[in-house]
Amino acid sequence: MAVGDVTMPLMHVVKGVKIGSTEAHVRYPNRRDLVIFEFAEGSHVAGVFTQNAFCAAPVRISKTHLLEKNARYLVINTGNANAGTGTLGLQNAQKICEALAGIAGVVTQEILPFSTGVIGEQLPVDRIIAGLKPAFDSLQADAWSDAAKGIMTTDTTPKGASEQFELDGVTYTMTGISKGAGMIRPNMATMLSFVATDAPIARDLVQKLLKDAANQSFNRITIDGDTSTNDSCIFAATGQAGGQEIQSADDARYVIVAEVLTRVMKRLAQLIVRDGEGATKFITVTVEGGQNTDECCEVAYSIAHSPLVKTAIFASDPNWGRILCAIGYAKIQDLDVEKVQVWLDEVQLCKDGGAAADYTEEAGARVMQQSEMTIRVDLGRGTAKDTVYTCDLSYDYVKINADYRS
Amino acid sequence: MAVGDVTMPLMHVVKGVKIGSTEAHVRYPNRRDLVIFEFAEGSHVAGVFTQNAFCAAPVRISKTHLLEKNARYLVINTGNANAGTGTLGLQNAQKICEALAGIAGVVTQEILPFSTGVIGEQLPVDRIIAGLKPAFDSLQADAWSDAAKGIMTTDTTPKGASEQFELDGVTYTMTGISKGAGMIRPNMATMLSFVATDAPIARDLVQKLLKDAANQSFNRITIDGDTSTNDSCIFAATGQAGGQEIQSADDARYVIVAEVLTRVMKRLAQLIVRDGEGATKFITVTVEGGQNTDECCEVAYSIAHSPLVKTAIFASDPNWGRILCAIGYAKIQDLDVEKVQVWLDEVQLCKDGGAAADYTEEAGARVMQQSEMTIRVDLGRGTAKDTVYTCDLSYDYVKINADYRS
Known part of the structure; x- marks a missing residue:
């Protein structure tokens, strides 16, 4: 079960975006697993992608196509990641793009392919190509919720966000969907996200907007140097x-x-974090007082990745020694441990590198029992600050990942 | 249960080493939790220690004492790590050294203290000091097995190794003990090890021998840049x-x-790996064909730390896509994925970055079901090679670490 409120909001239609989907039986029967996005001509589309050396075939093709042409269509399948699939995997992704280009009457480079699911197996390319026509024929503006469902893998809930805003008296919409998975070390979740607005934005600014926003969102949970083979985030501005x-x-x-x-x-x-595999708690890790944001991030990730911290939180055990230990091995040059402060929400656990004098286990345990909490660290050596988001590590994480392919 | 054969061998006595122990009730009643080592005068003693910025009070004192004097005694308690305990923690460790120095008739700097157990609580210093005399009075040569039991925390089995060897017609002995704990990311296990020989070795060579051996053993599972607050390994050559x-x-x-x-x-x-918390399998990860050993280590640790790889192995699922993914995010500059080969024992999973043509799931699953296996990677870009050791990630890992303090 996901942590906290994860209900889909009203998904406002984005002018110039149409979405179609179908059941292509990529891996399982009776589920929507193939989604197409259509962006109106003149849309500006940008992408950020995994840094993994073994980036999947669809990632390689999407990056190339984005450099060559402006994207008009996205084609997304779940159930199979088309990663670790060699030359045949590239050919298969290319075939799917060609087939959709034929149906839509555009050139192949205007199609971006995306895949998520099991790594190391070849795509059932015939079934996917057979699904393109029904998915294309279902294209409509008001289908964001269907798309959110159609890209899920081990997600327990579809994920969407949508806002309307006004610029110079004109109302615009920003709507997006995402999917995620394993969260023990977020770097291995396959994360996909597709966001669009009908505001008119110059092409180069669309890329900058996406990069900056990714650095405060997905890059604080997953799309960074350590990523899965398939992570991708696309942002389109239709101007419509x-x-x-x-x-x-x-x-x-x-x-x-x-x-x-x-x-x-x-x-x-x-x-994605709230729906992390087996997650029972949502944890915000904020590190302040750093010399720069890089070192704040290092410490925050060190805490957020620590299985010992995460199992302690699962057990509602305010074992702050494990948090100190994780700070200590983040390899911060010349860290003066006697200036380090740690809080769990408003409860100060550590003062000047040791136990806070007025700290009690009861106060710590009270916060730990909540389903959401903030671990806040002050490094006492500067003014930089950064935040990452994570979840706890439960029995169910192991169960889900041990059973994933069966 | 530990994986494979972990029985204690015959623990040969080391001339010039005596060991005493007692039940000091540090944390639990009815268990041996305080151990003293005595090294004959003239012994040469060296140590390697955690790099964690929050290194524990006993580590700080041991490092200082080793610089000032040659060590004559080690005093080791389990149940409490005396880490994250500030100035009082340092004073407590110092008090214990002073008390033992008084009993033994040596100076305080000739005592090295070690602690392992819960982080962030003050030592029950009176109970430990009360235990020093009975432990000291029990000093005897043939007590290595008792010492191995007396330093355990969540270990399920005492750990020892012992060999005899001959140099120029003289028979010498090398005997040692160790203890460990959580192994999902070995960096957070608290690892202690004490090894001694009665061979005569010059002081500076003792340090070099220890450092080189640690780099091929404990540094391939735990004592490296990423370490717990208390990791320590001591090597003594008595020359007796x-x-x-x-x-x-x-x-x-x-x-x-x-x-x-x-x-x-x-x-x-x-x-220590075989007795990793919840471990059901012992995994050797060998990476060869690297440009240097550093990058071989990076890749090996990336695989060995991956929770997705470790849960797949727990489930006996030959999910080689997860192994490729872990290789891919190890951040090896200009890695040509099409030169990467992966084997599970003798079964080739990946050839030239994709599935090996003759690979079958049955062959992979057969190896995965073993309790011991080797993941071997060839990066295809050089002649360097390195090996790390790890275990799988099971339900029990979460259970043990969620329950550890209760």
Whole structure:
């Protein structure tokens, strides 16, 4: 069960975006597993992708196609990641793009393919190609919720976020979906997210907006140097709601769009953590007082990745020694441990590197029993700050990942 | 249950080493939890310690004492790590050293303290000091097995290794013990090991022998940049079995001692993995064909730390996609994935970055069902090679670590 409120909001339609889907039987019968996005001509589309050396065939093709042409269609299958599949995997992804290009009447480079699911098996390419026509024929504006369901793997809940905002009297929409999976070390979850707005934004700004927002959202849970073979996030601006194109990051409207996009992507990223495999708790790890954000991130990830911290939280055990230990091995140069403070929500666990004098196990346990909590660390050596999001490590994590292929 | 054969061998007495122990009730009643080692005058003692910034009070004191004097006594308690305990923790460790120095008639700097157990609580220093006299009075040569039991925490079995070897017609002994704990990411296990020989070795060579052997044993499971607050390994050469002192690394006898020490320490390190919390399988990860040993280690640790790989092995699922994924995010510069080969024992899973043509799930599953296996990776870019040892991730790992303090 996901942690906290994960209900789908009202998914506002984005002008210039249509979505179709079908049951292509990629891996399991009776489930929506093939989704197509169509972006209106003139849309600007940007992507950020996994850094994994073994990036999957669809990732390699999407990156190439994005460089060559502006994307008009996304084609996404679940059930099979088409990763570790060699030359045949590339050919299969290419075939699917060609087939959809034929149906849609565009060139192959205008199609971006995405896959998620089991690694190391070849795609059932005939079944996917057979599903393209029914999915294409179902294209409609109001289908974001269907798309959210159609990209799930071990997710227990579809994930969506949607906002409307106003620029110079015009109302615009920002809507997106995401899917995730294993969260013990977020780097191995396969994360996909697709976000679109009907605001008019210049092409190069779309890439910048996406990169900056990803750095505050998905890159704080998963898309960073350590990623799965398939992680991808796409942002499209169709410009179909009218208004003057935003052409500069100094434009006041740019700042508003950036805020909305970051908020939507943070929500989509946090939903992945809330639905982490076996997760029972949602944990925000904030590290402040660093010399720079890099070292804040190092410490935050060190805590967020620690199986000993995560099992202690699962057990509602305020074992702050494990948190100190994780801070200690984050390899921060010349860390003065006697300046380190640690809080669990408002309860100070550690003061000046040791137990806080007024700390009691009861106070710590009270916070630990909550389903959401913040671990806050002050390194006492600067003004930089950063935050990552994670979940606990439960019996069910092992069960889900030990059983995944069976 | 530990994996494979973990029985204690015949623990040969080391001339010049005496061991005492007692029940000091540090945390639990009715268990041996306080151990003293005595080294004959003139022994040469070296240590390697955790790199964790929050290194525990006893580690800080042991490092200082080793710089000031030659060690004559070790005092080791289990049940409480005396870590994250601030100034009071340092004072407590110091008090214990002073008390033992008084009993033994040596100076305080000749005592090295060690602690393992719960982090963040103050030592029950009065109970430990009360135990020093009975432990001291029990000092005897033939007590290595008692010592191995007396330093256990969540270990399910005492750990020992012992060999006899000959140099220029003289028979010498090398005997050691170790203890470990959580192994999902070995960096967080608290590892202690104490090894001694009665061979005569010059002081500076003792440190070099220890450092080199640690790099092939404990540093391939735990004592590296990422370590717990308390990890320590001590090596003492008493010289009490006679013979000419070894004074150069070029001495043929040095090479023999180095081999024996490395073999004993590898066994002690592997015993910790075999007894990893919840471990059901013992996994050797060998990476060859690297440009240097650092990158071989990076890849090996990336695989050995991957919870997705470890849960797949627990489930006997030859999910080689997870292994490829872990290789891919090890951040090896310019890795040509199409040159990567992966074997599980003798079964080739991946050839040239994709599935090996003649690989079958049955062949992979057959190896996965064994309690011991080797994952071998060839990076295809050089001649360097390195090996790390790990275990799988089971339900019981979560259970043990969620329950540890209750």
